[in-house]
Amino acid sequence: MNPMKPDVALARRRFLQSVAANLSLIGIASCTDEPIREVSGPREPPPPEAASYAELLELYFGADGLADADYIGGYYAQIERVSSSEAFDYTSSAREIVDAAKSLEAAVSDLEDQVTADFVAARVVDVAGWTLARTEVELCVLWWLI
Amino acid sequence: MLVDANELSTGATLSADVCIAGAGAAGITMALTLQNAGLDVILLESGGLDDEPNTQALYRGTMSGIDTWELDSHRWRLFGGSTSRWAGWCRPLDASDFAERPYIPDSGWPITLDDLLPYYARAHARVELADFLWDLDEMAAISGRPVIESPCGRLRTSFFQYSPPTRFGTRYRAELESAENVRVVLHSNVRNLPLESGLGRLSRFECATLQGVRFAVEARAFVLAMGGIENARVLLASNDQISEGVANSSGTVGRYFMEHPHYLGVSTWVLSRPTDLAFYDRHSVTLPMGDTTRRVRIQGVLGLEPEVLEDEGLLNFTASLSEAVVGPGETGPIDAEQVRSMVRDREDERIYQLNVRAEQSPRRGSRITLRPDDKDALGMPRVDLDWQVHEDDTRAMRRAMELIGSCLGAAGLGRVWTSTRGDQLSWTTLPGGHHMGTLRMTSDPERGVVDANSRCHDVDNLYISGSAVFTTGGASNPTLTIVALAERLADHLVQELG
Numbered sequence: 001m002n003p004m005k006p007d008v009a010l011a012r013r014r015f016l017q018s019v020a021a022n023l024s025l026i027g028i029a030s031c032t033d034e035p036i037r038e039v040s041g042p043r044e045p046p047p048p049e050a051a052s053y054a055e056l057l058e059l060y061f062g063a064d065g066l067a068d069a070d071y072i073g074g075y076y077a078q079i080e081r082v083s084s085s086e087a088f089d090y091t092s093s094a095r096e097i098v099d100a101a102k103s104l105e106a107a108v109s110d111l112e113d114q115v116t117a118d119f120v121a122a123r124v125v126d127v128a129g130w131t132l133a134r135t136e137v138e139l140c141v142l143w144w145l146i
Numbered sequence: 147m148l149v150d151a152n153e154l155s156t157g158a159t160l161s162a163d164v165c166i167a168g169a170g171a172a173g174i175t176m177a178l179t180l181q182n183a184g185l186d187v188i189l190l191e192s193g194g195l196d197d198e199p200n201t202q203a204l205y206r207g208t209m210s211g212i213d214t215w216e217l218d219s220h221r222w223r224l225f226g227g228s229t230s231r232w233a234g235w236c237r238p239l240d241a242s243d244f245a246e247r248p249y250i251p252d253s254g255w256p257i258t259l260d261d262l263l264p265y266y267a268r269a270h271a272r273v274e275l276a277d278f279l280w281d282l283d284e285m286a287a288i289s290g291r292p293v294i295e296s297p298c299g300r301l302r303t304s305f306f307q308y309s310p311p312t313r314f315g316t317r318y319r320a321e322l323e324s325a326e327n328v329r330v331v332l333h334s335n336v337r338n339l340p341l342e343s344g345l346g347r348l349s350r351f352e353c354a355t356l357q358g359v360r361f362a363v364e365a366r367a368f369v370l371a372m373g374g375i376e377n378a379r380v381l382l383a384s385n386d387q388i389s390e391g392v393a394n395s396s397g398t399v400g401r402y403f404m405e406h407p408h409y410l411g412v413s414t415w416v417l418s419r420p421t422d423l424a425f426y427d428r429h430s431v432t433l434p435m436g437d438t439t440r441r442v443r444i445q446g447v448l449g450l451e452p453e454v455l456e457d458e459g460l461l462n463f464t465a466s467l468s469e470a471v472v473g474p475g476e477t478g479p480i481d482a483e484q485v486r487s488m489v490r491d492r493e494d495e496r497i498y499q500l501n502v503r504a505e506q507s508p509r510r511g512s513r514i515t516l517r518p519d520d521k522d523a524l525g526m527p528r529v530d531l532d533w534q535v536h537e538d539d540t541r542a543m544r545r546a547m548e549l550i551g552s553c554l555g556a557a558g559l560g561r562v563w564t565s566t567r568g569d570q571l572s573w574t575t576l577p578g579g580h581h582m583g584t585l586r587m588t589s590d591p592e593r594g595v596v597d598a599n600s601r602c603h604d605v606d607n608l609y610i611s612g613s614a615v616f617t618t619g620g621a622s623n624p625t626l627t628i629v630a631l632a633e634r635l636a637d638h639l640v641q642e643l644g
Contacts, residue, residue, distance in 0.1 A: 064487055068484040075479060119552045119553070119555035122548075122552045124551065124555070129477065130551075131552060131555065131563075
């Protein structure tokens, strides 16, 4: 701290320093687009065929990741204000990969490759500030529907 | 020789081949090079050898735009100038920084990186770095620490080198003091720039001390090297012959003020795989320096490849990394842990913040103006700084961080969150304390103040040295470029006057 500065300057600099020291707090105060307070399930039942992907998604996300995938998928669907059928349509690319695979394990591997390919091609989706691969968002939405 | 202007007689006139106003990085560099070439130099410094509150108060002004550091708190008015406080961050501008980019209005320097490269090498010596070595592969090999590789082809790692930092006033005082053809005149404030009758040449610097001594300096060439705000201030305030001020036929003096907007911690990176990020820590390496070596601290930073910036219409930036603890709610409605648990084959628990230092687009309305009714102790009008950052810039930065996130995702290194609102970056804009662009370098006299040789378009024997001439600011701290430009201008003057 420079002893020669006037009080006003000192106060301002201290303020800016405190800003720098507390950036995360200040940033959060202005970080989101009308954040959703609570993520709820789909209003209408999903198309019946959605349930056929449950086993694959359990394998992909693992038991520990399912709740978070549900939340992220629900958050995205709600912020985009899509109906269940629109949400299901949104997941078509991921489902095509799964449908084309010879086994669940192969589907998981293909999905992993597609997630990487999405990032390589910058085929990404902003979900509440997170840069996520389009395919993984589709999978989250699909799990939320189920 | 070192003299105090308070010991001069009022009415005295000094003369030299070159008179430089401002003994900071630019002024001292020029004086050293000019004196080595045998030119007679007067180097004027507003302050003394140490901090002086009354002198520092001459910087005071107001701010009507984005809040930045108080104007008297990030530039230092003493022998050595702001190098008495700088942190030593060094990095040349990128080649693309000099180019005209159609998506950035008023971009495009009249010189290229190649024009400046020989002077960057000399600047390295001035700021006590080792040889000019900026090749990433070479530096990474010397460092022995890996850099992040991503299959996306967009991610760029570059690095800063750190000057000790060199305090120019301390480091070069003895050399200047002992030089027979240099007179350093302390406590000298340039108050007015009278022009010769044709208005195309400067006749003298009119100077004053806070103790009331008035004197003048005549020279074959004059250089203003007082900083991005003060240079423009004295040109605008010298308005008794031309109401718009000196060198201001373009109306751009004081305009296009630029900073390096800092968005510290704007992005959070949830790392999902054990990764050696030590290259991105500040660390020391042994670098070649002529026949010997020197230990220099370096630090890796992330950015995007220049072609990507161009294709996407983005501004340049660098992002340093700092490990962070991020709790619930700190990344908005979706927590870092929620995203991490979704990533397959996760193995790492570390979280980093990305600290962005960005270029801003030059905007005519971002400017300093004089406050005629608010004068300093020398009777000079104080300035108002209206620093503006266009919303297109923060939109571009948001996209840039999204691309960084996609690159790290492509590398299998986790996910990135960025504070956004709509298509904008949403974060506190901090200043870097870098004052640039107010006397911009252009080939067209109607669009800027100085030409490619830093000579004022309107005034044949008046030159500007320092970041005021930056046409655009790039994403590198300015001191190394300031010193390189000063070396280049000094060479030009040696040729012109030699």
